[in-house]
Amino acid sequence: MLHHYRMFADYNRWANQRLYDACATLSDAEFRADKGAFFGSLHRTLNHILVGDRAWMKRLTGTGPAPRALDEILFDAFAELRAAREAEDARIIDWLGALDDDALSALVEYTPITSPTPVIQRRDRVLAHVFNHQTHHRGQAHAILTALGKPSLLLDLVYFQRTDGAQWG
Template sequence: MLRHFQMLADYNRWANERIYDACAALPDDDYRADRGAFFGSAHRTLNHLLVADRIWLRRITGTGTAPMELNVVLYEDLAELRTARAAEDERFIRLTTSLAPDAFERSVSYTPVTVPTPVTEPLGPILAHVFNHQTHHRGQVHAILTSLGQPSVVLDMIAFLRKDGKQWMS
């Protein structure tokens, strides 16, 4: 399980780089326009992902800043947002690299932002949720990009594993 989550952290970094590359190619008005995604625009969706990851990393590690609202825009500038995204992706890579094999059963207690009732859950399912959440919202950004006539961004994990993530195939 440890190697699996390390692979997911590496894939997450790779997929985020690709989606940010595609967003950087958009005219700013298209990047910021409400396109009907859950958080509206590509810009707001990418900000939401950063917000959520900061919240989860704070819960898991006890370090870092964590906004108390899921729709906060942390960065108006795409380049600054991208730099912050890369830093959080590296935090996930460091986290998964630092874990002991039995860490996934460790309990994490926190109070959700949306339902302020304390909960305690094991780390393994939490990390699975975090990486799945990234995939879900990257898919929304991908839909925004293709609706604007942009080329489809290849985000398939198998594409990552066949090229940039070959080390995870052995």
């Protein structure tokens, strides 16, 4: 399973790069336009994905910033948000690279941002959510891009495996 999660970390880095490349072509007004997605705009959706990753990495590693709200705007400027996304993707990849298979069954205790009740979960179950969460909200970001009249992105895992991620195929 560790190999599987490392693949997902690399895939998420790749997909995030493609998504941010597409967002870089937008005007600031387009980037901030509310298009009816769960978090409204690309600006808010991309901030939310980073909020989620930072919250989970804080829980998993005990280090890094801990966001206070799921809709927190961590970075207002696109360039700063992109740089933080790239750094977080590298952090996730590096952290997974240092784990061994036994580490996946370790228990993680955390308190959700939305509830004061502590939760205990296996690390591998948490990681499944982390990667699914990114994919879910990247899909919303993709829908916003197409609503803005931009070309559809190829973000499928299998496309990654057949191209840049051939080592995972």
